[in-house]
Ligand SMILES: N=C(N)NCCCC[C@H](N)C(=O)O
Ligand SMILES: O=C(O)CCC(=O)C(=O)O
């Protein structure tokens with residue numbers, strides 16, 4: 001449950017990562033310390049920074065640099081990989097094509113999803129079937145991003161082991177049929193800066209991405225180092241900034257983890273406003289459950305929250321499709 005947090009905690013997960021393949025990890029004092037911090041952050045804010053995550057700083061920087069290069073290209077180059085429903089909603093979308101609560105977002109993006117082979121999930125998977133449309137230019141774009149995605153997947157699984165312990169479960173609650181074959185979503189996002197020419201009016205809509213929650217389990221945000229734009233809503237409705245902190249990812253909880261935890265952890269509302277004159281990029285990796293997972297409150301969480309399940313069962317793929325099919329004007 002979100003509180004009146006005023007800032008977002010920073011958690012060093014080095015000791016969690018050093019023990020996360022040890023079946024006895026729960027007994028390790030270093031792990032317990034991290035788990036305690038994860039529990040507090042997830043209950044109070046649903047947002048936290050992680051440091052000591054092990055992904056090389058050079059790679060984190062490179063994925064942002066190459067993304068600036070891509071978004072700098074003229075529209076006709078970017079439109080070569082235009083997102084369409086027929087491509088499983090994969091590819092490039094122009095500024096204003098993504099809609100949040102009825103209002104066009106001031107961002108452009110490339111959306112990618114874990115591949116779904118034809119027929120893999122029957123009608124549940126159909127809308128998302130397709131191949132990712134990676135830019136051909138810069139030429140190493142695809143391989144760089146695929147390496148990055150693979151590291152984000154491993155890191156997320158390991159953070160989820162800590163979160164599983166924080167909820168009072170075994171480290172492996174989010175493996176097997178729940179998230180042992182995790183689906184992922186990858187959004188490469190660019191937010192134009194505001195024009196600050198003298199006497200010029202503010203643009204009509206300066207919201208880069210309207211208030212929303214994320215859909216799955218855990219999000220890893222890699223944002224430009226020099227611009228504060230991401231804002232997180234606390235219980236009083238104040239918007240708390242999540243400024244870039246070099247060497248960290250911003251992590252936040254998605255709707256499926258709220259459901260599993262019976263509301264003990266909230267998928268906190270957040271939005272993006274780039275009021276700087278500079279163009280901002282963000283690389284957001286979303287770690288999700290299995291595509292066809294049926295998600296319902298875990299017994300341990302129902303016990304911890306008064307004994308009654310607050311949510312019915314949801315199928316992750318249905319939740320994703322309901323979002324993706326209503327997110328765009330094209
Ligand atoms: N896969 C995730 N989480 N994407 C977040 C996008 C949020 C904006 C979207 N228009 C919406 O209204 O959800
Ligand atoms: O740009 C950001 O910092 C966050 C983007 C975001 O919240 C999202 O894509 O879901």
Ligand SMILES: [Fe+2]
Pocket residue numbers: 212213214270
């Ligand atoms: Fe988000």
